[in-house]
Amino acid sequence: MITRAEYELLKYLPKGSLSDxxxxxxxxxxxxxxxxxxxxxxxxxxxxxxxRIVQLTDEGRKYxxxxxxxxxALCALECGARPVSSFGEEAPIVVxxxxxxxxxxxxxxxxxxTKDGKEACKLQSPEEKMLKRLxxxxxxxxxxxxxxxxINTLKDRCIVDIRESKVLxxxxxxxxxxxxxxxxxxxxxxxxxxxxxxKNGSWRDKKFRRYGIRDAEEIWPARAHxxxxxxxxxxxxxxxxxxxxxxxNFIESSFWxxxxxxxxxxxxxxxxxxxFYLDDLxxxxxxxxxxxxxxxxxxxxxxxxxxxxxWSKEVAKQAVLRTHTTSLSAQNLTRAKIPSKMFSVGRVFxxxxxxxxxxxxxxxxxxxxxxxxxxxxxxxxxxxxFYKKLGFKKIRFxxxxxxxxxxxxxxxxxxEERGEWVELGGSGIFRPEVVKPLLGVECPVLxxxxxxxxxxxxxxxxxxxxxxxxxxxxxxxxxxxDEVL
Ligand code: PHE
Numbered sequence: 001m002i003t004r005a006e007y008e009l010l011k012y013l014p015k016g017s018l019s020d021x022x023x024x025x026x027x028x029x030x031x032x033x034x035x036x037x038x039x040x041x042x043x044x045x046x047x048x049x050x051x052r053i054v055q056l057t058d059e060g061r062k063y064x065x066x067x068x069x070x071x072x073a074l075c076a077l078e079c080g081a082r083p084v085s086s087f088g089e090e091a092p093i094v095v096x097x098x099x100x101x102x103x104x105x106x107x108x109x110x111x112x113x114t115k116d117g118k119e120a121c122k123l124q125s126p127e128e129k130m131l132k133r134l135x136x137x138x139x140x141x142x143x144x145x146x147x148x149x150x151i152n153t154l155k156d157r158c159i160v161d162i163r164e165s166k167v168l169x170x171x172x173x174x175x176x177x178x179x180x181x182x183x184x185x186x187x188x189x190x191x192x193x194x195x196x197x198x199k200n201g202s203w204r205d206k207k208f209r210r211y212g213i214r215d216a217e218e219i220w221p222a223r224a225h226x227x228x229x230x231x232x233x234x235x236x237x238x239x240x241x242x243x244x245x246x247x248x249n250f251i252e253s254s255f256w257x258x259x260x261x262x263x264x265x266x267x268x269x270x271x272x273x274x275x276f277y278l279d280d281l282x283x284x285x286x287x288x289x290x291x292x293x294x295x296x297x298x299x300x301x302x303x304x305x306x307x308x309x310x311w312s313k314e315v316a317k318q319a320v321l322r323t324h325t326t327s328l329s330a331q332n333l334t335r336a337k338i339p340s341k342m343f344s345v346g347r348v349f350x351x352x353x354x355x356x357x358x359x360x361x362x363x364x365x366x367x368x369x370x371x372x373x374x375x376x377x378x379x380x381x382x383x384x385x386f387y388k389k390l391g392f393k394k395i396r397f398x399x400x401x402x403x404x405x406x407x408x409x410x411x412x413x414x415x416e417e418r419g420e421w422v423e424l425g426g427s428g429i430f431r432p433e434v435v436k437p438l439l440g441v442e443c444p445v446l447x448x449x450x451x452x453x454x455x456x457x458x459x460x461x462x463x464x465x466x467x468x469x470x471x472x473x474x475x476x477x478x479x480x481x482d483e484v485l
Contacts, residue, residue: 001184001185001186002038002041002043002179002183002184002185002186003034003185003186003188004185004188005027005030005034006034006037006038006043007180007183007185008025008027008034009021009027009031009034009035009038009170010038010043010044010172010176010179010180010183011180012025012027012031013044013170013171013172014172017167017168017169017170018031018032018035018046018168018169018170019167019168019169022168032168035168035170037212038170038176039170041175042173042175042176043172043173043175043176043179044170044171044172044173044176045170045171045173046168046169046170047168047169047170047171048166048167048168048169049166049167049169050164050165050166050167051164051165051166051167052144052162052163052164053162053163053164053165054134054144054151054154054160054161054162055134055160055161055162055163056131056134056135056159056160057158057159057160057161059158059159060131060134060154060158060159060160061135063131063159064131064132064134064135067128068097068125068127068128068131069087069090069093069094069097070093070094070097070098070101070103071125071128073087073090073094073098073104073111074098074103074104074113074117074120074121075121077098077104077111077112077113077117078113078118078121080112081110081111081112081113082110082111083109083110083111084106084109084110084111085109094111095111098111098117101116101117101120101125102114102116102117103116103117103120104117126147126150127150127153127154127159130147130150130151130154131154131159134160144162188209189206189207189208189209189210190206190207190208190209191208191209193208220473220477223476223477225468225476226456226460226468226479226483226484227363227452227453227456227468229481229484229485230452230456230484230485231345231363231452233390233484233485234345234365234390234452235345237386237389237390238343238365238367238386241341241382241385241386242341243341243342243343243367244340244341244342244343245342245343245344245345246328246332246342246343246344247328247344247346248322248325248327248328248331248344248346249322250321250322250346250347250349251278251281251319251320251321251322252283252319252320252321252322252327253283253285253316253317253318253319253320254270254315254316254317254318254319254320255283255285255286255289255292255316255317256322256327256328256330256331257275257320257322257323257324257326257327258270258316259289259292259293259296259311259315259316260288260292260327260330260331260434260437260438261326261327261330261403261404261434262292262295262296262307262403262404262431262433262434263403263404264296264307264309264403265296265309265311265312265315265316266309267403269323272351273351274323274350274351275320275321275323275350275351276320276321276349276350276351277318277319277320278319278320278321279319280317280318280319281319283317283318283319284317285313285316285317286334288334288437288438289313289316291436291437291438292311292437292438293311293313293316294306294437295433295436295437296309296311297309297310297311299433300433300436300437301436302432302433302436302442303432304432304433306433321348321349322348322349323348323349323350324348324364324366324449325344325345325346325348325364325365325366325449326366326404326447326449328344328346328366329342329344329366329367329368329447329449330434330438332368333368333370333430333434333435333438333439333445334438334439336368336370336439337370338370338371338372338439338441338443339369339370339371339372339373340369340370340371341367341368341369341370342367342368343365343366343367343368344365344366344367345363345364345365345366345452346363346364346366347361347362347363347364348361348362348363348364349361350362354466356463356464356465356466357454357464357465358465359453359465359466359469362451362452362453362465363451363452363453364425364449364450364451364452365449365450365452366447366448366449366450367382367446367447367448368430368445368446368447369382369445369446369447370439370443370444370445371443371444372443372444373444374444374446375429375444376407376429378446379409379427379428379429379446379448380397380409382446382448383395383397383411383427383448387411387413387424390455390485391459391485392413392414392455393414394413394414395411395412395413395414396411396412396414396421397409397410397411397412398410398412398423400426400428402426402428404428404430404431404433404434404447405426405427405428405429405430405431405447406428406429406431407428407429408426408427408428409426409427409428410423410424410425410426410427411423411424411425411427411448411450412424413455415458415459417461418458422454422455422458424450424451424454424455425448425449425450425451426448426449426450427446427447427448427449427450428446428447428448429444429445429446429447430445430446430447453465453468455485456468456484456485459483459484459485460479460483460484461483
């Protein structure tokens with residue numbers, strides 16, 4: 001017996017691969033689990049194959065437009081011999097290919113066409129033909145096997161790259177064929193509970209689809225995500241050092257994210273390119289805005305000249321996704337006692353294009369120490385102590401700049417296996433221009449904001465930050481707990 005959804009899939013399968021069905025029909029990714037249950041019933045057989053697709057690289061595309069260097073050189077040489085140097089920085093490629101193809105000869109620093117070379121001017125070389133084909137769209141595995149050597153040469157020249165992707169295919173078995181012709185349907189229950197059903201209690205009388213847990217081939221117990229383990233450890237370290245934990249909002253006014261931190265309103269970090277703005281959610285400014293605005297305009301009543309520009313309330317009211325948890329430290333300052341120590345771990349958001357070492361949202365661990373007794377050396381001690389407790393032995397500091405701290409520095413830790421120093425975030429002593437309007441008095445405040453994913457990625461030997469957010473079940477099941485910080 002089969003369900004309606006299984007019947008749908010049986011109908012599609014003779015026409016395309018399972019991956020096609022998942023991509024192009026309303027079954028979507030659900031097609032995979034339906035195929036699995038059909039396989040268990042012996043109605044289909046799932047196969048996996050690797051498909052290789054050849055594509056032009058950026059360089060390849062450039063050559064498609066401008067022509068391959070050796071072909072351009074060939075045309076240039078048609079009018080007569082030329083010195084190698086006239087080919088500029090392409091000279092080494094040109095000489096190598098013209099000689100290898102037997103199109104030209106080199107004598108006393110000049111290239112001259114051979115007979116073959118003269119012939120070749122008029123013809124399209126196999127490389128050029130392939131370039132054109134690739135320009136018109138990717139080339140699949142069949143074409144690949146036509147002339148593997150040509151493709152390899154193009155790959156070595158970085159003109160093409162070859163991508164491999166898994167294609168899942170499911171074929172109907174004889175039993176499956178018979179079922180498609182004469183389907184016998186299961187009586188199906190509902191697959192989800194709605195809000196309404198919960199509210200009026202009607203779920204009690206409904207019949208629901210059963211989950212086949214007993215059919216599961218493997219059962220995996222729940223496991224904490226590595227990021228969660230790391231964050232818990234970090235929280236424990238700060239709590240043990242006597243810090244109070246605080247929490248803030250993802251959505252903040254620009255006031256808390258920037259202005260309160262003495263970041264001028266035309267600062268480039270406020271740009272749309274770096275910051276996610278939200279339609280104004282009517283953030284009202286807190287009373288501290290008066291002192292903050294004076295600080296920006298003239299330096300207020302402390303020894304400062306401020307940024308000297310007319311400060312705008314409207315700009316400060318704009319809502320943003322916090323770009324750093326320092327926005328929370330600024331708010332913590334307004335309620336801080338002297339002395340006190342506070343920290344937070346939370347997500348921040350930046351308008352970044354994603355790649356293996358950039359995420360648009362990531363975690364920061366942020367801390368402040370407010371005390372008449374502390375100085376820059378204490379800041380270095382806190383950071384060293386923190387990283388020592390996380391298990392890093394070699395720590396160093398590089399001078400840095402932030403609009404809200406003076407002095408400022410960036411801690412780095414050393415990764416033995418990679419032989420590399422890795423930057424972790426920023427830190428410094430808040431400027432009086434930040435402290436006075438928020439705390440009410442001038443007092444040393446040590447502050448830091450450190451990334452979590454980057455050191456964790458390196459510690460775990462991962463090559464890509466996005467691994468943390470892919471929810472790849474195989475990885476989650478297999479990572480080794482002792483690799484997590
Ligand atoms: N906010 C800075 C960042 O996100 C880090 C920082 C925090 C620097 C506190 C100095 C003081 O990179």
